Amino acid sequence: MIRDTHESPLTVLIAADTYPPDVNGAAVFCHRLATALHERGHDVHVVAARSEAGEDMVEHRPEATVHRLRSHRAFTHEYYRLVTPWHAARAIDALLAEIRPDVVHAQCHYMIGQAAVNAAERRRVRTVSTNHFMPENLDPFLPFPQWVRDIVSRNSWRDMGRIMGKGVMVTTPTALAAKAMSEHAGLHGVLPISNGIDAAKYELAPGEVVDRPGHPVVLFVGRLAVEKNVDVLIRAVAHLARVRPDLDVHLEIVGDGEQRDRLDRITEEEGVQGRVRRLGHVSEEELRAAYLRADVFCQPGTAELQSLVSLEAMSASTPVVLADAMALPHLVDEGVNGWMFPPGDHVALAERIARVLDLPEAERAAYGAASHAKAMQHSARRTVDVFEAIYRGATPAEVRAML
Known part of the structure; x- marks a missing residue:
């Protein structure tokens, strides 16, 4: 009692x-x-x-x-x-x-x-x-x-x-x-x-300037576990490097886990070592910076009950491309704050990423604003x-x- x-x-x-x-x-x-x-x-x-x-x-x-x-x-x-x-x-x-x-x-x-x-x-x-x-x-x-x-x-x-x-x-x-x-x-x-989620923690502060690289960045955050399907994301980036070299897409991977060696091998096999950065575990400050500099956040996992990292990215006003699996669809309004893709389909994932990156800057910012608004509901x-x-x-x- x-x-x-x-x-x-x-x-x-x-x-x-x-x-x-x-x-x-x-x-x-x-x-x-x-x-x-x-x-x-x-x-x-x-x-x-x-x-x-x-x-x-x-x-x-x-x-x-x-x-x-x-x-x-x-x-x-x-x-x-x-x-x-x-x-x-x-x-x-x-x-x-x-x-x-x-x-x-x-x-x-x-x-x-x-x-x-x-x-x-x-x-x-x-x-x-x-x-x-x-x-x-x-x-x-x-x-x-x-x-x-x-x-x-x-x-x-x-x-x-x-x-x-x-x-x-x-x-x-x-x-x-x-x-x-x-x-x-x-x-x-x-x-x-x-x-x-404490959305304010990931928002851009007044007057804050984000240090962005000179190329688009797709971000993944999470454990490097089998069910996260990070290999699908690496293959999607490799596919874009072949069919859309004009986009010059790069991938940042934040997190660590038992799949790290396998993912490194796939990165090498696909020939995209120069496009994939595996950052391992990072501090809270470094994680926030990664969210803010990303152009697209991707979660290809198929066993997510909610995905806190997706909500964190959305709090940073980042468009999302998420697997159409388990609870991830409730975070996506397609064509509003991002897109879903069929789980495991790296070609479809590459196409969805390209859709976001091909948007004019103002429309991509609108996607980010819609992500932030959706995160605020949590x-x-x-x-x-x-x-x-x-x-x-x-x-x-x-x-x-x-x-």
């Missing part, structure tokens, strides 16, 4: 299988949520896996008290770490007994999320679940035939419904993701609540307002009225 008055600070436990220094959309969302809740005066705790070997530990970070659990390296992934179910169950049950949270907000249904939901159910703590993950995201890391992966996916969907359904409310970033959860996990009434402040209301006992009908 929520204690004291509406204005009293809450003790919130965020249960996350991934949290910074991990670099991915779910980790970023959890960090931003924790930061915003802390700024509102709440006592925020996060439970997550340790990012290196070692026993359980506690980090006192600016945004939260972070309880790190002993973890083990996933042998099929270069940085993802797993907490055993039995250790997660013991550690999180003890943590709930110690901090006595008003609400548990689970960000997943795997090891840490499942243990947190089960412990909260036993202790009658209000529980909210948010899904950032598609079971298909596991495919590249399962060294099994496809028929085995399909079984794992079906079981994962089933477990999602069984575990997340225990809480008072289930959310996910988009209506398309909510529909998928209804169809595959049997979770009905899932509320689509945007991850939220206010980070409203997202935190909604979750705070849920923590305090808002009903689904009350939440829908806020959306």
Whole structure:
């Protein structure tokens, strides 16, 4: 139960299988949520896996008290770490007994999320679940035939419904993701609540001058993972180099991951080493600069539940070309702020990029303005307002009225 008055600070436990220094959309969302809740005066705790070997530990970070659990390296992934179910169950049950949270907000249904939901159910703590993950995201890391992966996916969907359904409310970033959860996990009434974006952070400041190169830049930001399909984007740039050399298109890739060596090989095979810059992980300031100097932002991924990086690029008034897959279409008004392309089709992607770059400067600026306007619909402040209301006992009908 929520204690004291509406204005009293809450003790919130965020249960996350991934949290910074991990670099991915779910980790970023959890960090931003924790930061915003802390700024509102709440006592925020996060439970997550340790990012290196070692026993359980506690980090006192600016945004939260972070309880790190002993973890083990996933042998099929270069940085993802797993907490055993039995250790997660013991550690999180003890943590709930110690901090006595008003609400548990689970960000997943795997090891840490499942243990947190089960412990909260036993202790009658209000529980909210948010899904950032598609079971298909596991495919590249399962060294099994496809028929085995399909079984794992079906079981994962089933477990999602069984575990997340225990809480008072289930959310996910988009209506398309909510529909998928209804169809595959049997979770009905899932509320689509945007991850939220602070658009002002990426806007051009008055009098600010962007240092642009002397050629058009297409930008990708994200993990270099199989499902991101960055190879398709590299091949699209190579195709443009052959059929539209007049455009002189260059590609910047921000991020890192297990596909880096493969992408470097494809870049070399396509002969576009001089057109592709792989920048790796960059600072927040460097990322903002990359968004502002880009002429087009591209997300070719096919398993996006929202795509925070696309929203960040749109906040910087950048036209977008996104794959027509999962939740990406809700970010595109075709011919207004950008275009979609059939997933995996590098020729079609090249053609959509050329459409944007061929626009007169004023029309391209109008695309960028439309992107910014669309990003403004995903206010980070409203997202935190909604979750705070849920923590305090808002009903689904009350939440829908806020959306």
